[in-house]
Amino acid sequence: MNLVFIGKQGVGKGTYAQRLALDFEIPQISTGDLLREEIKSGSELGKKVQAIMNSGSLVPDEIVIEIFEKRIQQGGTEKGFILDGFPRTENQAESLDALMQKLGKKIDLALNFTAPDKVLLSRLTGRRQCRQCGAIYHLRNLKPKVEGVCDKCGGSLYQREDDKEEAIRKRWAAYEKQTKPVLAFYGKQKKIIEVDASKEIGEIYPSIIKTLGNKKII
Ligand code: AMP
Secondary structure: EEEEEOOOOOOHHHHHHHHHHHHHOOOOOHHHHHHHHHHHOOOHHHHHHHHHHHHOOOOOHHHHHHHHHHHHOOOOOOOOEEOOOOOOHHHHHHHHHHHHHHHOOOEEEEEEEEOOOHHHHHHHOOOEEEEOOEHHHHOEOOOOEOOOOOOOOEEEOOOOOHHHHHHHHHHHHHHHHHHHHHHHHHHHHOOOOEEEOOOOOHHHHHHHHHHHHHHOOO
């Protein structure tokens, strides 16, 4: 089960990727998380990407592709993987296809999550993430058991700089311009599945499972 999750920031794809990964014991690979780990490590690369990420722009393709390749080489992807936030440009999608071919793998499906901007904005400004393990929560929709504390590892929860409204609007603009071609890329390969992410969280996950079943992916 090699899946790509596509969608504007705030659409909840990270949450569904996390849940699916847990249920099917496959890794959720988020380039956003990998980049944040790089920043946390204090590396030169981390310093370089920090300013770009905080401003809401996309990190250059060659950096993201290198970081992603490094993660794939670490293994654990034999049963499959869910790519969350990658590929985000046509160039990344092409590089990913080339890498898959080299590894004797392929992308099975690309799930396109959509919802109106108004819904997304309300979700994003309530989003909190664990500083330690990267797990995602929400002030209203996905509360941790104890306020401000991660259920999984006890780490502290925080609001990401790039979840503030100004950065969100910039990221959406980047999405429109650079990520729409990724949809066209997988569209040509007939791999796109549309997911209406404006529904309740409890409704969306079962519909994803049903679709994957119908497509004989699970
Ligand atoms: P995310 O956590 O997926 O919303 O990503 C947060 C930020 O990391 C984005 O706004 C970008 O600056 C950067 N980023 C994550 N994934 C990519 C990618 N595939 N290509 C370029 N930049 C990325």
